[in-house]
Amino acid sequence: MTASKEGLLEQLAELVELSILDEGSPAAFRVRAYENALHELRSYHGELESLSVSQLTKLEGIGKSTAQKIREYFETGTIAKLVKLRADYPPEYVRLSKIPGLGPKTLARLRSELGIQNVDDLRAAIEQEKLRDLKGLGEKTEKKLARALERLGGVGKDKRTPIADALPLARRLVDELRAMEGVERAEYCGSLRRFRETIGDIDIVVAAADAAPIMDWFVAMPGLREVLGHGDTKSSVVTASGIQVDLRVVTAEQFGAAILYFTGSKAHNIRLRQRAIDRGWTLNEYGLTDAESGDVIVSDTERAIYEALELAPVPPPMREDRGEIERAADDDLPTIVTPADLRGDLHVHTDRSGDAHSPLAAIVARAAELGYEYLVITDHGEDLPQNGVDRAGLEAQRQEIAELADGSELAILQGVELNIGPDGGLDYDAEFRAGFDLCIAGVHSDFDLPRESQTERLIAAIRDPKVRAISHLSGRLIGRRPGIEFDVEAVLKAFVETDTALEINSGLARLDASDSVLLYAQELGVKFVITSDAHRVDGLDRMQWGCLLAQRGFVPREAVVNTWPRKRFLEWARATESIQ
DNA sequence: GCCGTTTTCGGCCCGACTGTTTTCAGTCG
Numbered sequence: 001m002t003a004s005k006e007g008l009l010e011q012l013a014e015l016v017e018l019s020i021l022d023e024g025s026p027a028a029f030r031v032r033a034y035e036n037a038l039h040e041l042r043s044y045h046g047e048l049e050s051l052s053v054s055q056l057t058k059l060e061g062i063g064k065s066t067a068q069k070i071r072e073y074f075e076t077g078t079i080a081k082l083v084k085l086r087a088d089y090p091p092e093y094v095r096l097s098k099i100p101g102l103g104p105k106t107l108a109r110l111r112s113e114l115g116i117q118n119v120d121d122l123r124a125a126i127e128q129e130k131l132r133d134l135k136g137l138g139e140k141t142e143k144k145l146a147r148a149l150e151r152l153g154g155v156g157k158d159k160r161t162p163i164a165d166a167l168p169l170a171r172r173l174v175d176e177l178r179a180m181e182g183v184e185r186a187e188y189c190g191s192l193r194r195f196r197e198t199i200g201d202i203d204i205v206v207a208a209a210d211a212a213p214i215m216d217w218f219v220a221m222p223g224l225r226e227v228l229g230h231g232d233t234k235s236s237v238v239t240a241s242g243i244q245v246d247l248r249v250v251t252a253e254q255f256g257a258a259i260l261y262f263t264g265s266k267a268h269n270i271r272l273r274q275r276a277i278d279r280g281w282t283l284n285e286y287g288l289t290d291a292e293s294g295d296v297i298v299s300d301t302e303r304a305i306y307e308a309l310e311l312a313p314v315p316p317p318m319r320e321d322r323g324e325i326e327r328a329a330d331d332d333l334p335t336i337v338t339p340a341d342l343r344g345d346l347h348v349h350t351d352r353s354g355d356a357h358s359p360l361a362a363i364v365a366r367a368a369e370l371g372y373e374y375l376v377i378t379d380h381g382e383d384l385p386q387n388g389v390d391r392a393g394l395e396a397q398r399q400e401i402a403e404l405a406d407g408s409e410l411a412i413l414q415g416v417e418l419n420i421g422p423d424g425g426l427d428y429d430a431e432f433r434a435g436f437d438l439c440i441a442g443v444h445s446d447f448d449l450p451r452e453s454q455t456e457r458l459i460a461a462i463r464d465p466k467v468r469a470i471s472h473l474s475g476r477l478i479g480r481r482p483g484i485e486f487d488v489e490a491v492l493k494a495f496v497e498t499d500t501a502l503e504i505n506s507g508l509a510r511l512d513a514s515d516s517v518l519l520y521a522q523e524l525g526v527k528f529v530i531t532s533d534a535h536r537v538d539g540l541d542r543m544q545w546g547c548l549l550a551q552r553g554f555v556p557r558e559a560v561v562n563t564w565p566r567k568r569f570l571e572w573a574r575a576t577e578s579i580q
Numbered sequence: 581g582c583c584g585t586t587t588t589c590g591g592c593c594c595g596a597c598t599g600t601t602t603t604c605a606g607t608c609g
Contacts, residue, residue, distance in 0.1 A: 025606095026607095026608095027593090028581095029581060029582080029591095029592060030581050030582095031581090032581080032582090032592080033581035033582055033592095034581075036581090036582080037581085037582090061581095061582070061583095062582085063581060063582050063583080064581090064582095065581055065582085066581070066582085100607090100608090101598095101606095101607070101608090102607090103606060103607050103608085104606095104607095105605080105606060105607085106606070106607085135600095136599085136600065136601085136604095136605070136606085137599085137600080138599065138600060140598085140599060140600085141598090141599065141600085144598090144599090157608095190609090200609090201609085203609080228597095229596085229597055229598075229608095230597090231596065231597050231598090232596090232597095233596075234595095234596055234597070235597095236597090236608095246608095246609075248596090261594085261595095262609085264609085266593095266609080269593075269594090270593055270594095272593095273593045273594075274592095274593075276593095277593085282593085282594085283593085283594085284593085284594055284595070285594080285595075285596095286595095
C-alpha cells in the first residue's frame with residue numbers, strides 16, 4: 001500500500017488498539033496521547049506528507065515522538081513501534097480483546113498463566129473450567145465469558161448499528177418511558193443524540209424521584225435477549241435485534257448534567273471538564289460543583305452548564321471536539337438550520353418513479369401543509385432501470401404540475417433527478433433537460449469504478465450547465481453499501497467553481513454527503529440543499545434528520561439554498577448557463 | 581506520550597456495576 005493520509009490514520013488507529021493491550025488500560029497516558037494525535041489528524045485537512053517533524057509538533061496533541069512516527073510512516077510506509085506491537089499481539093490475540101467483558105488486564109493474565117493465545121484456546125480453557133481457578137476470577141466470570149463466546153462474531157465490542165435501525169427503537173423506548181408514572185423527563189443521548197451515522201449502543205437518561213420501578217420495568221421488557229446489568233440507577237440490556245440499551249435514572253435537578261454527560265462525545269466532555277477544573281469546579285453526570293465547598297453550581301439544564309463555563313450552548317451534533325469548544329467560547333458557532341427554516345423541498349419523487357409510491361397531488365398537498373414556498377418534483381431520469389421515467393411521462397407530468405400550480409400559493413417546479421453515468425453522461429439530451437426548472441443529478445450505478453473515474457464522472461456532472469445540485473454524493477447506504485471513492489477536494493472545488501449545491505440527504509439510510517465531507521465543504525464555501533428525497537408522502541416530514549446532519553457538518557444556515565426566500569432561490573436555480 | 585502566565589517534572593476526567601473481594605480491581609461508557 002502506498003503511503004497516504006488514510007493509511008497513516010489506519011496505522012495510528014491500530015497503534016492505539018495494540019497499545020491498550022500493551023499498556024493494560026485504555027486510560028493509559030500513552031494510549032490517550034496516541035488517541036489525541038489521531039483525533040487531531042482526522043480533522044486536519046491540509047497536506048500532511050510534506051510536513052517536517054517540527055511543523056507536525058505544532059499541531060495540538062502531537063509531540064516529538066508521534067511526529068517522528070508520522071515522518072517514519074511517510075518515508076518507509078510503516079512504523080517500527082507498530083511492527084513490534086503486531087509481533088507481540090497477533091491478530092488472533094487481538095480478536096480476544098473484542099469479547100465483551102474481557103479487558104486487557106484479564107487477557108494478559110489468561111495468556112501468561114494459562115497460555116491462551118486465541119479464541120480456540122479460550123474456549124478449551126473454559127470447557128476445562130480452568131478460568132475459575134485464577135485469583136480474581138470465578139465461576140460467574142467463566143460462565144459470562146462462555147456466553148459471550150457463543151455469540152462472538154455477532155455482538156462484539158466494535159459492532160455498530162446503522163442509525164436507521166437504532167433511532168426508531170430509541171424513540172419508541174423514550175416515548176414509553178415518558179408515559180410511565182413518576183417519569184419527569186426522558187431523552188436518548190450518546191452517539192444517537194449526536195446524530196452519528198452508526199451507533200454503538202442506545203443511552204437513555206430518565207429523570208425520576210424513584211428509580212427502582214423504572215429499572216424493574218426496563219430489565220423485564222418483552223423481547224430482550226439478555227440483561228447485562230441491573231443496578232440501583234443504571235441497567236443495561238440487549239434487545240432481540242442485538243442492540244444494547246443502557247438506562248440511567250437521575251433526579252430532575254440532575255437531568256441537564258446527566259444528558260450532557262451521556263451525550264458526549266468523550267472528547268467533548270473531557271474539554272468541558274478541563275474547563276470546569278480551570279475554574280475551580282468539577283463536572284460530572286450530577287452537576288457542575290465547586291471543588292472546595294462541594295456546592296452544586298448548576299445541574300438542571302445543559303444550557304446553564306455551558307453558560308457557567310462561559311460557552312454558547314453547543315448543539316448535540318456538534319459535540320465531537322472538532323472546534324466547537326473554541327467557537328462556542330468566541331460565540332461563533334454557526335447558525336443552525338431547523339425544519340422551520342426550510343422554505344422548500346428540492347428532491348421529491350412521485351409514483352411516476354418506479355420506486356416511489358405517492359401521487360403528485362398528495363405530495364403537493366403535504367408540501368403546502370408544511371408551509372413551503374416552493375417545491376421541486378424530481379422523479380428519476382429514464383436511464384435508471386425499472387424506476388426511471390421516460391420523456392412522455394415527464395411531459396404529461398409537466399401538464400399536471402401546471403394545473404396544480406394554477407392559483408396555488410406554493411410554487412411547484414418540475415425538476416428531475418438525473419443519473420450520472422459511468423463516464424459522467426446524463427439522461428435524455430441537453431435540449432430536453434433544458435425544459436426543466438431545476439435538475440439534480442446523482443450516482444445510482446457503477447459503484448465500483450476506480451477512484452479516478454468516479455472523480456471524473458462527478459466533476460463532469462457538476463460542470464453540466466443545467467445541473468444545480470448533486471444528490472447523495474457518495475451513493476452509500478449506511479451499513480449496507482459503501483459509497484463510491486473519489487477525490488473529495490477536487491470534487492468540492494468543482495462545486496464552488498460552478499456554484500452547484502451539495503445535497504444533504506435526509507434519508508436515514510443515506511445521510512449523504514457524510515459529516516466529514518460537509519465539514520470540508522463548508523470550509524471551502526460550498527452551497528447546500530437539505531432535501532427529503534421522499535419516496536412517499538410521509539417522507540416529506542423527515543427534514544429534521546437532514547438538519548441534524550447539517551449541524552454535524554457545521555453547515556451555516558446562510559449556505560443552505562432552500563432556506564432562502566422564493567425570489568432569491570429562483571434566481572439561483574436559473575443562474576445556469578452563465579457559469580461555465 | 582504530551583504539556584507548561586503555578587511547570588522541563590509531575591500531572592493527565594469521572595463514576596456505576598460486577599464479581600470477587602472483606603476494601604478492591606477490572607470493565608465499561
